[in-house]
Amino acid sequence: MTLPGLIALALLAWAVLRFAAGYGPRDPALRQLSAREYALVCAAADAAFPPGGVIPLSGTQARIPAHADRYLAALPPRNRLLIRLLFVLIEHATLIFPAPGWDGWRRFSALSLVQRMAVLEGWAHSRFLPRRLAFQGLRAVLTMGYFACPAVLRAMGLAPLAIETPVVAADLLYPPIGQPKSSIRFGVADLDRAVPRTPLDPRGPLQPGFEAPPA
């Protein structure tokens, strides 16, 4: 191989290492996110929601990656693919729009927190509409994930109130989705069960699963 060929090969190997390699293992509890996607979502989650501040939880502490995984699993295949393409775009667009600093020419998930925040600011305020839209799409996925965290909702005073669900006639007909009708657990007697039907009290108890853990 000629010298220029060798240099080109070395550069290519270096670029591949910087942009497509070095991912840690994927979280085995996740069903959808690959190791690369997991790294990107974690990196973007903490850039959008850094630790500390008025709501102390960071994006990863609020378990945004777990939510993104559930969201991908719930989407139909075609739409899941669109979200995946969005992740690939953000992860590797630093090839074209590098982060500030001498070491800014790396994949998004390998950047420092400060660099990642700067990159996302660049997307947010780009003069190129598709770039802004891509940022909004990513931020929407992350924000929904942040709001799926009960502690975040509590910190904002927006956790859902407890509601005791009454049994109505239709509940005698339908099983939970995916189950046979034999799994319907209600009978006629349940229709008469007294359940509060008055307006909720905004200071009332929170929905189970959203309450603060005991001190």
Add this chain to the structure above:
Amino acid sequence: MSDPRTGSGEVRVFADYQRDFTEVADVVVVGSGPCGAVAAYELAAAGKRVVLLEEGPPFTPADFELEGSLSMARTMREGGLRFTMGTVMPTMQAIALGGGSLVNSAICNRCPDFRFQEWANEADLARTSRKDLEPHYDAIAAFLGIAPTPDAVQGPRNLLFRDGCKQLGYGSEPCPRNVRECRGSGECFTGCRARAKQSMDISYVPAAIQLGARVLTSVRAEELLSNGRRVTGVAGRVVAPFSGAPGPRFRVEAKAVVLAAGVLASPLLLQRSGNLANSSGQVGEQLQFHPGTSVLGVFPDPVDPIFGATQGYQCLHFLRDGFKLETLWAPPGVLAVRMPGMGHQFKQELLDLRFATVFDAIASCHRSRGRVRERGKSLQPSMRWSFHPDDAAILAHAVWVMAEIFFAAGARKIVPGVASHADEMHSIAEAESLRSRPPRARDMVCASTHVFGTARMHGDPRHGVVDEDLKAHDLDNLYVVDTSVFPLSPAVNPMFTGMALARRSALALAERV
């Protein structure tokens, strides 16, 4: 309602289908949304053997997701990520027993007479006035308990809208809704845990079952079968909930077919069934929306927005100007997406949500039309639609009026969500730019859940798909019974008018079959 299992009808769910099957009925109804459910009930009440087909599953409270994106991914077609091309605008349609009624905010408005007159002029209609439909509106209102939202469940967020409108002399009123004993959880979009909303799956559908209807869920109609001027039934497949994975095949043979699959599915079924009922060339054309946009306002004191009916108050003052205003609440994560900023600044903004409420506007946009075609062989729509600049100006006017109402109600700032203007405005003087420099279509974040027009009703068979009984002009026993038959926007929320037309159509069909 007493135990619906005591009647002669039944419901089948995905687990019930093991092999291919055939059913025989007097009438097969495709789609269990508000229009299909009313039609199925009325036909069953008239003693007809009814089979109601629904592609989505029944949702029980255990299946509801409180978080917005997961809820949409489960209850909405294309995971809630459907949008138009041309002018890019998200639009949402449900896939569930009960159709849109499972996830809508239950607003039930009657279409105003002036709009029915415009319908009559546009589409040569002779007996579709407010007076003609009044008995049908009344019957449905009695069945579903439609009533104005009581003050006790309005919560501060809805009442601030009332106060702002009052200050400015704009009439406002509690939204009439198909709800009984609302608890004010503001969760209509993710399914009513309080079982207060009378969505079709817990109202008309079980009542139809009690009267003998057979309701087959998780089945997708793929073709209307026909022979000359008559349809003979429907063929399709069982589909798994959420994944849509195909299962056994089925066929329903019937004396009449009621197509109520919704504005974006009914025309596709006609197109793929040999371009049925389309001698006018209007199937899939005239696609219209109520584009909607919203403004968020932040008040000095906490509003505690988690309490209050989802959409409790409305203003009909501007209907003749082309728009309607409402209050709005949605899962907080969905609302947060519009807040400006990143990082710590974004977190700071999010704390404002507890002090916030949202108003939205929907606009009648008669100049903005499009078309729908099938995307490949997927039964998914490919929509092309353009927002006409004059229609965008209507919505821009609405944004200014919402700003006015917020400041009249005492807001300390608003987040108008308009790309060409400041992220936040702190006074009516600052907001003045919304009036002096109205936003253009591309500046506003729009979405739409109200769709019409793709199988329009018209007195002249050369220009429309169905007649005033919603019978296809070209066929003797096919009815299209959903909001696709509206020739124009109904000026207000469409569900109630769709149901009233469906009831009239079903009563006419019951006489004939």
